[in-house]
Amino acid sequence: MLGYTIRRRLATIPVIGMVALFVFSLLYLTPGDPAAVIAGDIATVEDIERIRQKLGLDQPFLTRFWVWASAVLQGDLGISIFTNLPVTQLIGQRVGPTLSLALCTLIVAVAVAVPMGVIGAWQAGKLIDRLVMLFSVAGFSMPVFVLAYVLIYLFAIDLDWLPVQGYTPLREGFWAWLRHLILPSIALGTIYIALIARITRAAMLEVLAQDYVRTAHAKGLAPSAVLLGHALKNAAVPIVTIIGIGIALLISGVVVTESVFAIPGIGRLTVDAILRRDYPIIQGVILLFSTIYVLVNLAVDLSYRFFDPRIQY
Amino acid sequence: MSALAPSLVKPARLSRSQAWARSKEVVWRHPTAVIGGVVLVLLIAMALLAPYLGTVDPQAISPVRRLRKPSETYWFGTDMLGRDVYSRVVFGARISLAVGLSVAILATTIGLAIGLITGFVRWLDAVVMRVMDGLMSIPGVLLAIALMALTKASLENVIIAITVTEVPRVVRLIRSLVLSLREQAYVDAAIASGTRTPLILLRHILPNTLAPLLVQGTYICASAMLTEAILSFLGAGTPPNIPSWGNIMAEGRALFQLANYLIFFPGIFLSLAVLSVNLLGDGMRDALDPRLARNM
Numbered sequence: 001m002l003g004y005t006i007r008r009r010l011a012t013i014p015v016i017g018m019v020a021l022f023v024f025s026l027l028y029l030t031p032g033d034p035a036a037v038i039a040g041d042i043a044t045v046e047d048i049e050r051i052r053q054k055l056g057l058d059q060p061f062l063t064r065f066w067v068w069a070s071a072v073l074q075g076d077l078g079i080s081i082f083t084n085l086p087v088t089q090l091i092g093q094r095v096g097p098t099l100s101l102a103l104c105t106l107i108v109a110v111a112v113a114v115p116m117g118v119i120g121a122w123q124a125g126k127l128i129d130r131l132v133m134l135f136s137v138a139g140f141s142m143p144v145f146v147l148a149y150v151l152i153y154l155f156a157i158d159l160d161w162l163p164v165q166g167y168t169p170l171r172e173g174f175w176a177w178l179r180h181l182i183l184p185s186i187a188l189g190t191i192y193i194a195l196i197a198r199i200t201r202a203a204m205l206e207v208l209a210q211d212y213v214r215t216a217h218a219k220g221l222a223p224s225a226v227l228l229g230h231a232l233k234n235a236a237v238p239i240v241t242i243i244g245i246g247i248a249l250l251i252s253g254v255v256v257t258e259s260v261f262a263i264p265g266i267g268r269l270t271v272d273a274i275l276r277r278d279y280p281i282i283q284g285v286i287l288l289f290s291t292i293y294v295l296v297n298l299a300v301d302l303s304y305r306f307f308d309p310r311i312q313y
Numbered sequence: 314m315s316a317l318a319p320s321l322v323k324p325a326r327l328s329r330s331q332a333w334a335r336s337k338e339v340v341w342r343h344p345t346a347v348i349g350g351v352v353l354v355l356l357i358a359m360a361l362l363a364p365y366l367g368t369v370d371p372q373a374i375s376p377v378r379r380l381r382k383p384s385e386t387y388w389f390g391t392d393m394l395g396r397d398v399y400s401r402v403v404f405g406a407r408i409s410l411a412v413g414l415s416v417a418i419l420a421t422t423i424g425l426a427i428g429l430i431t432g433f434v435r436w437l438d439a440v441v442m443r444v445m446d447g448l449m450s451i452p453g454v455l456l457a458i459a460l461m462a463l464t465k466a467s468l469e470n471v472i473i474a475i476t477v478t479e480v481p482r483v484v485r486l487i488r489s490l491v492l493s494l495r496e497q498a499y500v501d502a503a504i505a506s507g508t509r510t511p512l513i514l515l516r517h518i519l520p521n522t523l524a525p526l527l528v529q530g531t532y533i534c535a536s537a538m539l540t541e542a543i544l545s546f547l548g549a550g551t552p553p554n555i556p557s558w559g560n561i562m563a564e565g566r567a568l569f570q571l572a573n574y575l576i577f578f579p580g581i582f583l584s585l586a587v588l589s590v591n592l593l594g595d596g597m598r599d600a601l602d603p604r605l606a607r608n609m
């Protein structure tokens with residue numbers, strides 16, 4: 001067990017290293033002169049040269065990668081081209097809103113999706129199950145920003161219950177903070193809910209067909225006790241796995257959601273960086289998000305034994 | 314074997330009533346897939362026939378008629394430059410569907426080639442799969458954003474960027490299929506009878522990967538249409554002079570409180586297109602892989 005834990009943790013290092021190498025070499029792999037693309041159409045030759053030097057494009061690849069990677073390991077993600085501020089500082093200033101949004105969405109999604117999937121499997125084939133399935137296909141097909149605008153139109157403009165956009169930090173009051181996060185969390189969470197509900201339902205159906213579930217029913221347990229105590233517990237591994245994998249959807253969605261709801265988080269920073277072609281920021285954000293994604297899935301892997309003690313690593 | 318083969322390949326012709334019963338059964342079993350298929354066909358027809366559907370030049374600017382609300386003359390209203398939104402949405406179908414289809418074809422073809430080779434060549438496997446693991450750890454939209462930030466905005470580059478994000482998933486799928494297929498007795502038999510590896514791949518492995526690949530391809534098509542819209546919406550996608558659904562919505566953003574139809578009409582079409590492809594994919598998965606279909 002301990003051996004596996006250590007091996008599994010070590011195995012994330014090459015993956016993150018691969019991400020770093022890839023994100024870094026994009027600058028060299030893309031056709032054309034990235035310095036010219038970043039500088040834009042109205043740039044002078046000197047501008048392009050300045051950016052080339054700033055990105056280190058005038059140096060050999062391996063030298064540059066070595067310098068960059070050792071800086072990253074010391075927590076230095078480079079300097080933004082546009083603002084001249086360190087990328088770590090820019091990201092650091094914006095962690096709060098993004099973390100708030102992501103956590104709210106995660107809580108909403110799991111709290112809604114798992115019961116949905118359980119009920120769908122329990123009532124398999126009945127109307128409520130059909131509705132769950134319909135929702136999970138539709139949720140997968142609606143772009144997050146279209147859904148966001150529908151929600152804004154209904155609940156912020158028409159009914160005027162919630163703010164249209166913006167963000168209030170937690171220290172200015174819990175309710176003010178939460179009010180601004182309700183619509184974004186629903187918009188961002190829908191695709192995630194669709195994914196988790198679908199897998200939960202499938203996993204539950206599999207477990208509900210097992211003999212021990214029939215036994216539990218036969219010995220007179222209440223349906224809720226069978227569903228939650230016997231079935232859900234045994235269906236936990238695929239559910240937790242999909243929650244981990246789905247984090248990728250959450251991360252991609254954060255970028256869009258923050259930009260629709262004008263939330264000053266890391267996603268918003270990324271979009272501003274795209275428009276200004278500020279590559280060091282994009283590079284830093286991707287590295288950060290990918291690392292989080294890999295680590296979350298490491299945690300998911302290591303949690304299997306907690307849900308299913310039979311698992312031998 | 315050869316005497317049996319024709320009857321296996323060529324089923325007896327169905328009589329008309331049999332064919333009718335068969336198609337009724339398909340509709341009955343997979344009603345949503347059929348609806349998805351019909352909607353998709355309609356959307357494709359709309360894209361192909363765009364110039365004949367009462368549209369005007371989607372790029373024609375007319376400042377006098379700015380921001381007209383949807384009406385009988387302007388079915389979907391006009392945007393801030395006075396362009397007809399209905400025409401832009403109809404022509405926009407071309408971009409979305411073209412991106413979806415091109416990415417699906419490119420990603421499945423490239424993924425199939427890489428997956429087949431790595432599944433069979435052991436020493437390559439470790440290297441390629443580490444690269445794929447790395448690529449898959451980068452959330453798709455972010456990877457596409459990074460690629461777009463470094464290249465000139467063009468339709469081809471959007472297609473390439475989205476393809477790069479989708480290929481690793483196909484490679485994973487094909488590789489896992491190949492790994493289980495190569496343990497099959499008929500592959501052993503082929504190896505034992507001296508068939509060369511490329512021929513085994515082509516004749517014995519490849520045909521068995523096509524059904525799952527087709528299903529995966531549909532999902533990729535749906536996801537590519539979404540990604541294109543997101544990229545365009547964020548300003549990192551199709552160049553603004555091309556009326557894609559994402560671009561129309563991106564331009565409507567600032568005016569949402571004034572002219573929400575600029576977002577809602579393309580949004581409805583985009584959701585409908587993605588939904589129809591997803592429904593079709595689910596139906597094909599049910600039909601081609603009954604084992605998975607039971608629970609999903």
